[in-house]
Amino acid sequence: MIVGIDLGTTNSAISVWQDDAPQLIPNALGEMLTPSAVSVGRDGTTYVGAAALDRLATQPESTATSFKRYMGTERKLRLGKKDWRPEDLSALVLRALCDDAEAYLGSRPTEAVITVPAYFNDRQRKATRHAGELAGLTVRRLINEPTAAALAFGLQDQEDREPFLVFDLGGGTFDVSIVEKFEGVVEVRASAGDNRLGGDDFNTALAARMRPLVDPEGRLEKLDARQREAMLHRAAETARRQLSVEDKATFAVVIGEDRLTAEVSADMFEAACEDLLRRLREPVARALRDCAFDVAELGDIVLVGGSTRMPIVRKAITRMFGRFPNSNVHPDHAVALGAAIQAGLLSRDAALDEIRIADVCPFTLGVDSVERDSRGGMQHGVFSPIIDRNTPVPVSRVSNYRTVQDNQKEILFNIYQGEAREVSGNIHLGAIKVPVPARPAGEAGADVRFSYDSSGLLEVDVTVHETGVTRTLVIAGEAETLTDREVAARRDALAKLKFHPREDAENVALMARAERIYEDFVGEERRMIGQWITDFAGALDSQDPRRIAEARGLLQQQLEAASGNSLL
């Protein structure tokens, strides 16, 4: 059984191809979306999902969210006393999703299709694949998120479609893909994106705008940085959600016994996000330019990703395309559903017999080279593209390079990905060295073949003309530098972490939520919520299922009444 997994910045989801249709699998709380959050308790207990997200307010120093933004970097996040790599944290989310799938399907999934932002670079893809392995999954394929959404949208019916544009603004990344569907072939024509633009940035912009208004005395300055950031981020998130349904919202932070608030209007929010909204245009324009389509030729504009719910983003999209976007797909579910379709395709499900998906390589791949300038000098570090961006994949291309010095002994090819003319502006993926026979400059040379497969895995072959010597490099990044045993060791270490039993998930999540709401109140109300929490904890200690269920229902009602806003 292959499952499809949308491993998002904010939320993740797992799905499966079943009964001729893609199905989402609910988590232990009965929800389709699991927050991509991990928190570690003082006793070493690990929380994943909703409970972990709520603990961000109460235990910011031991909770991580949005770690997808650091995938493919060496950055480590400190939770409690331990440093975690973004892959490890992602692996914990993946494992929690697999637990849900196991409970739902009756057997544990072993293979998966995982989605990645189209504009994820090679390193970020490798890190994602690696996270899957750490979670005990064989990653059968990485599929681009907008491509997955296009599959879900395109397969809603049997008809051919005019070229449509998938506008995927998630929590941390932004992708645009232009897709055609005909004769059952869903074909991506061009993708572009910004892997550093998402809902989180709108929170940051809003928080930066509101901070002087809500805290003119600078009291936040005295707080611990991580706590302050968590607080501002959450206040922004809450206000932003409120602004999705109303014209005004309250931006609130609680410092000690004081609750500081300021009102924010939709216009203020829009002004604060002006730069971000402007950055949405660029990838769209680039994708259109790359496939030589005009806005007028596009059929639907398909919105994907939770951040497309923001009215200011919808307004910007409507302006950009001069029409209203299509709301036929569920912005939070489309990617996971598409992943399930890809899983069905890989297991050659008969219902998908006539369906094919064709994607592109969204970025340029090449090597560094030397050019002679007008003064006869050498200019080093010039990027020489071998696979141009938006080339259909799989693809295999050869380029020819010659020596630049007399009696040069070897050629070193540094492999890069990116769009800058100078390699220094691009991402280094690896290097490969070949010996060449000693000849005058330019008389020895090598063919460099780049092969890029459907999953986005790059293989480089270098063949020396004169000797026929061939070297091959599979750019596997960090994952390859670890031996199988090391991977197994890390997997075991993650497996040994303590978790609450699955049947406790609801109670754990509710307790975390109550504690988070406690932080939002001051004075008498706070003391009251504290009392409710004590009561619920007492019920949990009794281990009497009936009493626990009753207390849980009561606490839920109380919390909803207190916050007066289901959005909290």
Place this chain on the structure above:
Amino acid sequence: MTPSAALRHLGLRAGADVPAIRKAYAALYKAMDPDADPEGYARLRQARDIALRAAKVAAAPPPQQPVEAADVPEETAAHPAEPWLYGAPTLAHPQAADLPLLNAGAVPHAEPAVLAPQPIHAPATPAAALRAIAGPPLIESAQPLRADVGYLAHPDGDLARLLHDPEAELGPLTDEQDAFAQRCLRVLLAEAATADLTRHARIEEWLADLLAETWPRSAPLLRPSAEAFGWENERGQITERPSIAWLNARLRGLRFQDKVTEPDHQLHKAWTELTRPGSATVIDRFRVKRAEINQLLEGVRKHFPELENHFPRERVVSWDDGAAARGQGFGVFRIFGTGFTFNSGYAISVVVGLQILMAVLRGIAPDPVAPPANVFGPPAALASPDPQFITIRDRALAEVFGQGTTIERLREQQASLASDFEDRIRASRREGRSEAGVMADVLEYVRLRAQLDGRNAQGPILRKTVALRLAMLDAASKQGPDLCMRVLKMEKMQDLVVPDEIRTRERALAAEMVEKGLLAAPKPPSVTSARIPGALIGKVITVTGLPEKRVRDAISNSGSPSDQCKVTRALLRAALDGQGGAEGTALLRVL
């Protein structure tokens, strides 16, 4: 791959329509495993794309006659009049009538200028200049009142008029003009921010063109524009648009200027010294280190040539003289110090596509004097096999494309060229030319086409094409300046004796272009004007050893044929050695 080969690849017959092509493609795609055969997949995609393109062209209405199309100003052709087009007359610029009307397809002037100079600061392409003045309708005349920017009826036209300065006599904007220009700009940027993508792109392009064309008067508007459109994000990208690249370079110059005018900048003293009026005194020379002056001048010339505007020429020359007096090598100053009189800006703009244009007109466009095309005889496919014709044709093929080229192969690879090739042979024979004469005619024909198409090609082909032209000019100059002039204008070149080595290169290039499908029916050149950077002029002066005035005359298409020949060759050589980039490429395309 030709369209017919593409259709064969898809298992279709000629005339297949778009749905049929898609269906055939989908069936073949589903039957294969692209991961196992990526090259097969690439071929299939290519066949599909070529077949689709051909089918779409076939389905589209027939194109207009080239000459008619050329008469229509570019802008109107690309963007049909929109309902809210506001009155162009109100925008008519007093200077507009004086600007030479040289749009891409126009019949050239009676005296075809080899290198027609443009007035200082004039736009690179006059057509574009008129566009900037007459302006595309960027802003509706019924622009609603904006509280933040105030009401402006025609911010685009007003801005263009304000910035335009074809005679280069106005200098920088006054404070008042600047305030007004900034207001116009704010309206335009506000409009762009809320416009749809198409319109946003139009405003962006229009503004980029205007700023580039009216530089340096437009300098105060560059920063806000670049910020609004995110131009700097594009900097250094492979796909950086040429106009944006040019503006980004100016932007870096402005940044440098900001820094160097701060007292703590290490070259601040040198900057202050060089920006003073009058000659440097002995005391001045003691006050500032020569090395710093040197470093600043070299840096400015290399990276931000336009900043040299800030240095009065007299000042620069006085430092130069001081150096010469001490016997130090400051030759570079002399060249630039005087070369500077070319203009007060960073480069000169030239329109040098004319001789190419002539060739287009002679080669393809219906020539009013030439007999109509059907006089050439029946179409190639219907021609009765004439053994003598076939012999000559096959020899000509070998002569032009190298041994082993057959007409069948040529038809397969470049059908239109094959039929034109045969038509030329027939026409020459009908004129009673000898076999050698026929060979010369057909060779010249292909040579013209290769030169034209090579200019529209990319990278290596473009360079090879230009290098070949240079080689031919070199060969011609050995046979006298008059022949060199004829080769320059690409007419009556039959007398030219081309050395075997160059012929071999020419043959190889022709074969390569056929192989790549580049020798299609020639189109008017994609670029008809380019800027010649000051550094190149300097090189030309050094290489030719001619005084600056004669170089300038030669570039202006006056002066003796021998000078023109020398200067053009030196310029070609310098351009070929140049660093490339968008500007270098544009220059190669026009020279």
